[in-house]
Amino acid sequence: MDKIGEGVEHLLHELSVLSINGHEVPSSGFVLTNYGFFLIIASLVTLAFFLLGARRVKLRPDSRYGSLVEAGVEFVRDNLIGDIMGKAGQKYLTFVGTVFFFVLFNNLIGLIPGSKPGTGTMGTTVTWALVVFVTYHAIGIKKHGFFGYLKHYWPKGVWAPLAAFVALLEIISDFIRPLTLSVRLFANMYAGHIMLGIFSIFAALMFEASGVMKVVAILPIALQVALYALELFVAVIQAYIFAVLTAVYINGALGSH
């Protein structure tokens, strides 16, 4: 049992924010962290993905790669924006698309053994949630004006004290949004990696043991494969949810409901 505890401790240390060469992060000064490194890589991958796709834009893409990029953008346009905001939302395709692909590439890169998801720390996810938070309020204020936008918290035709109470609840739930948005993405990524790590520890410990345990080690290894497939699914779903909620929040700020 001690070995498992040791393994878990090592795993948690491995998943914590360290500098790129494995030391503790100093309390002041600039240092490239392990997560930051993969965050930069994910940004470059996102950039390259679209720059290569935009190199030869045709009405009918003639290369496989062109079709792939187009399918991705169409997915965001039809399934993310189209279903939620309709035609009026097409203006925000660039923002929602950027959010979706950036989070998606971060999540997927984290699944390559030896790498880490840029979205696996609170720092990244809180930053992105705040970017979304500021953006949708800015969109709402731009459309309705500052006081006009504030007015949409106030339900119409309701007894005034009740309306004030509802408005208060609305404002509180509005401020909880960036919190849930960031915690959801972070916890999904972090929990997934811990789960994969713990099953690796089981497999390794069973394999080190003698006799029949070596054969039983097949079980955690088989589970590991299934969990990896699940994590791939989660990586895509979480990027999807992050982008869908961005679209929903923008839609709410536009006040078309």
Add this chain to the structure above:
Amino acid sequence: MEITGSLSVLGAGFAFGVGAIGPAIGIGMIGAKTIESMARQPEMAGRLQTTMFIALALAEAIALFGFVLAFVLMGQ
């Protein structure tokens, strides 16, 4: 058997374990109802799926608060 470790570890286990009960029931109900609606009106499947994922995300977030809280307690 000797019991070692601090009570906060026990609390961490409860924070996640008990905190996951409600969202688990909720996610199950969301899934069941969506499948029911999809079977009844297959032409609505696309929109239902989008709405389902939004509802799923909201339910799931509650479970994940327990998860984060568990880690906070573990560090105590």
